[in-house]
Amino acid sequence: MSNLPLSGTRLWEALMEMARIGATPKGGCNRQALTALDGEGRALLARWGEQVGLRLTTDRLGNMALLRPGHDPSRRPVAIGSHLDTQPTGGKFDGVLGVLAGLELMRALHEAGTETEAPIVLINWTNEEGARFSPPMMGSGAAMGAFTEAEVLDIRDPEGTRFGDALAAIGWRGEADPADLRDLEAYFELHIEQGPILEREGLDVGIVTHALAQQWFDVIVTGEESHAGGAMSHRRDALVAAAILVQGIEAIAHECGGDARGTVGRIAIEPSSRNVVPSRATFSVDFRNGDEAALDRMAEALRERARAVAAERGVEVEVTPFWSFPQTGFDPALAQRLRDAAIARNLRFRDMPTGIGHDAVYVARQVPSVMIFTPCLGGISHNEAESITPAQAEAGMLVLADAVLATAGFAKG
Ligand SMILES: [Zn+2]
Numbered sequence: 001m002s003n004l005p006l007s008g009t010r011l012w013e014a015l016m017e018m019a020r021i022g023a024t025p026k027g028g029c030n031r032q033a034l035t036a037l038d039g040e041g042r043a044l045l046a047r048w049g050e051q052v053g054l055r056l057t058t059d060r061l062g063n064m065a066l067l068r069p070g071h072d073p074s075r076r077p078v079a080i081g082s083h084l085d086t087q088p089t090g091g092k093f094d095g096v097l098g099v100l101a102g103l104e105l106m107r108a109l110h111e112a113g114t115e116t117e118a119p120i121v122l123i124n125w126t127n128e129e130g131a132r133f134s135p136p137m138m139g140s141g142a143a144m145g146a147f148t149e150a151e152v153l154d155i156r157d158p159e160g161t162r163f164g165d166a167l168a169a170i171g172w173r174g175e176a177d178p179a180d181l182r183d184l185e186a187y188f189e190l191h192i193e194q195g196p197i198l199e200r201e202g203l204d205v206g207i208v209t210h211a212l213a214q215q216w217f218d219v220i221v222t223g224e225e226s227h228a229g230g231a232m233s234h235r236r237d238a239l240v241a242a243a244i245l246v247q248g249i250e251a252i253a254h255e256c257g258g259d260a261r262g263t264v265g266r267i268a269i270e271p272s273s274r275n276v277v278p279s280r281a282t283f284s285v286d287f288r289n290g291d292e293a294a295l296d297r298m299a300e301a302l303r304e305r306a307r308a309v310a311a312e313r314g315v316e317v318e319v320t321p322f323w324s325f326p327q328t329g330f331d332p333a334l335a336q337r338l339r340d341a342a343i344a345r346n347l348r349f350r351d352m353p354t355g356i357g358h359d360a361v362y363v364a365r366q367v368p369s370v371m372i373f374t375p376c377l378g379g380i381s382h383n384e385a386e387s388i389t390p391a392q393a394e395a396g397m398l399v400l401a402d403a404v405l406a407t408a409g410f411a412k413g
Pocket residue numbers: 083094095128191
């Protein structure tokens with residue numbers, strides 16, 4: 001536990017000041033990536049960084065790295081990162097908490113005149129949300145080699161604006177190579193949970209040990225259209241068959257147990273007419289699990305249920321893999337450092353996975369990484385009503401700061 005003047009009040013004030021940029025009438029934030037407001041948020045962070053002597057480097061994808069040099073020139077930086085961009089009807093804390101908690105550590109180090117052994121770098125990743133430019137986690141994904149730089153620069157928003165042009169237009173296209181951000185000793189990310197578990201269990205922080213593996217599918221059910229006035233016998237109703245499968249998907253996740261998740265988020269039917277028995281239903285399946293073998297079993301269970309429903313209802317069911325994401329383990333030694341920090345501060349915590357993608361999940365492909373969760377009101381996020389308390393923000397910040405300092409080390413003499 002450090003004796004640095006870490007301040008929950010100063011952190012909260014910074015959160016509230018950043019929230020004014022893109023503030024929405026319902027108390028949320030609309031500061032989407034590569035808009036003028038994103039530019040303003042970045043400029044504010046840069047100004048705050050400058051006030052405490054941080055050296056800013058911006059790369060060609062707009063990822064911002066604010067460096068505080070260390071005592072030992074041979075050590076690579078210990079990083080703290082997250083994102084300042086929001087959803088169109090986003091909240092004040094998703095991403096922003098992680099960045100500004102890192103800033104609070106930099107401010108406390110500066111105020112105390114304390115030198116660390118390893119440098120510490122604060123990163124604001126470009127376009128984590130993927131709201132205007134899809135997919136999400138673009139800046140961290142490209143830096144870690146999940147996408148190429150050229151691919152990202154060419155992505156267009158729904159209006160047809162190129163990512164690279166939008167980045168240049170707000171003045172945040174830098175010169176540095178995004179891949180330079182792989183050269184880190186460790187990476188820490190503090191984030192709101194975006195789920196209800198910590199709040200329900202009355203805990204202060206969550207130690208995130210791994211990210212769930214994901215498998216997404218497209219399912220197409222083909223039956224036969226007929227008049228709604230026709231007899232109930234001999235129907236081949238694609239929607240009823242799909243409905244049985246949708247319930248089956250929920251059942252698969254429940255039966256699998258543990259941290260299994262199964263969701264149908266999108267469904268379309270044809271011809272979608274009030275008095276016609278549907279001939280075709282198309283839906284998405286999103287399966288997640290912390291255990292890849294169990295995830296494979298969920299996929300197999302889906303195929304089995306699809307075959308059974310097809311036979312029973314006289315329809316055809318096609319299950320096609322759409323996308324997958326491997327299980328990502330966070331670094332056990334860094335996770336232990338977080339637990340030690342929580343214990344020393346007398347905070348209540350538990351280990352948990354993240355079912356949601358975060359920049360840390362890409363960073364973990366190249367750098368030992370870990371995440372900390374703080375509770376959020378009702379588990380709500382991507383919503384203007386997203387809310388945390390100053391005490392929750394402070395607890396997360398203290399655990400983050402202590403674990404980062406334990407990793408970077410204090411310079412002697
Ligand atoms: Zn986020």
